[in-house]
Amino acid sequence: MRRWNVGIIGGGPGGLLTAYFLRKAADSFIEITIFEASDRLGGKIETCRFDSADAIYEAGAAELYDYSPVDEDPLRQLVAELGLSIHPMGGSAVILGEKVVANLDDLRDLNGRPATDAMIEFDRCARDTMSPREFFDSDHLETPRQIHSGQWFDSITGNIADANARRYLEVMIHSDLATEPAKTSVAYGLQNYLMNDGTYMRLYCVAGGNEQIPRELARRIQANVLLGHQVTSVGRSKHGKLRVNSTQAGSSRDDEFDFVVVALPNNYLPNLRFEGQRLAEAMARHHAHYDYPAHYLRVTILFREPFWRGVLTESYFMLDQFDGCCLYDESSREPESPHGVLGWLLGGAAALEKSVMSDAELISLALDSLPEFLRHGRELFLEAKVHRWVWAVNGLPGGVPQLPLDKRHQPEPIDHPDLFVVGDYLFDSTLNGVLDSADYVANWLTALTVEHSDSWKT
Ligand SMILES: Cc1cc2nc3c(=O)[nH]c(=O)nc-3n(C[C@H](O)[C@H](O)[C@H](O)COP(=O)(O)OP(=O)(O)OC[C@H]3O[C@@H](n4cnc5c(N)ncnc54)[C@H](O)[C@@H]3O)c2cc1C
Structure with a gap:
């Protein structure tokens, strides 16, 4: 042959x-x-290790998406085929100022009823626009359904009646988008919101490093x-x-x-x-x-212990800094490790703008971005790493x-x-x-x- x-x-x-x-x-x-x-x-x-301790962190892709709540997920199947075990990941907390907002009740306590009502309305519209099946199919159809064709995602977020609700949403999804709502499509923006919902997908990582x-x-x-x-x-x-x-x-x-x-x-x-x-x-x-470049910047810090776990226990949480930034509890990937590792994932314009700063400047910026109730963690600092990924991802794939x-x-x-x-x-x-x-x-x-x-x- x-x-x-x-x-x-x-x-x-x-x-x-x-x-x-x-x-x-x-x-x-x-x-x-x-x-x-x-x-x-x-x-x-890219799974990296610190110099001063045997602790790992993800310098690039952090989480994998599991669509099996909807249908067969080829990546999940591949990971199993390769004999790799996984840890589920999740995170519902958004830190707004000094408050941890983990659900709509928390949002109502912080910003009142109008913010909650606006989020409920946005959530309803998002689900009506894209069901879990439509999300699953969206990339694969020969002639994909064009959702709000020609409109940018800010035309949707801009319609959210309450400014506090808008801020909450933008902080929640900015890191995943890696760009600004004005630079991506309605469909991609909605996908990045809906991925936080377990009926659409679940998140996981590979035990021991992706x-x-x-x-x-x-x-x-x-x-x-x-x-x-x-x-x-x-x-x-x-x-x-x-x-x-x-x-x-x-x-x-x-x-x-x-x-x-x-x-x-x-x-x-x-x-x-x-x-x-x-x-x-x-x-x-x-x-x-496909020329819609988007940007990431990671600052990952090793601490003597996971000092945030008394308040924040999930694998990641969002911070209202850098236009919305995801903070990964990298140490949750190795639950037996005594150390604490926090990874700041800056996205979009903030990542591009800050990427010219020196590593030392970025590390202090990250530490300064912690809310007051976590500031004591600075005393536990051991080592930090910076990874710049500007122009490296796509803000409007497809x-x-x-x-x-x-x-x-x-x-x-x-x-x-x-x-x-x-x-x-x-x-x-x-x-x-x-x-x-x-x-x-x-x-x-x-x-x-x-x-x-x-x-x-x-
Ligand atoms: C910070 C960050 C976080 C991310 N988080 C997630 C996540 O949580 N979940 C997720 O699913 N995805 C995530 N991604 C996206 C994910 O990493 C990509 O989808 C994936 O890496 C794309 O694979 P690729 O092979 O197309 O490109 P790459 O991974 O970029 O690989 C391309 C390769 O080509 C090589 N190369 C470049 N030029 C040449 C040349 N001229 N000749 C030969 N070789 C060349 C490069 O060195 C590189 O090794 C993230 C990306 C980044 C940067």
């Missing part, structure tokens, strides 16, 4: 998942090469993994195959493939030269369609309008039906989304290899 050479650009979750699904579907007749620019696989799933997912994937993929190889261009070779040029430590190499999968975040695409006018224009159009699935994954089908893209930005900016994307391309590519096993470029 004919063997097919597949080149995958990017060794993050998208590239690894594509390779994993290809191996499962077409193991015996596919050879895979993965180009990864950095010296590690895993991309933005990076075990890429590690376990990498162990199972037989591929030629080229670490430290930055791809610079993709074009057509004189043999009619796709040629990938990469550089490593100043030297450059060309490799030829029957198929190439570009598994890079949208913001990386302009760094590659796509050769030939037709391909270059198609890739530029593709990039522009683009406007959402395109059919084939078109999303094959930017130039006429002369380059052998070139695919995989990314979370094509779906919902999450690991669930990048898995769906990788699965779609792996199935498509496998079908092509079977269909053309005798005729295609032999």
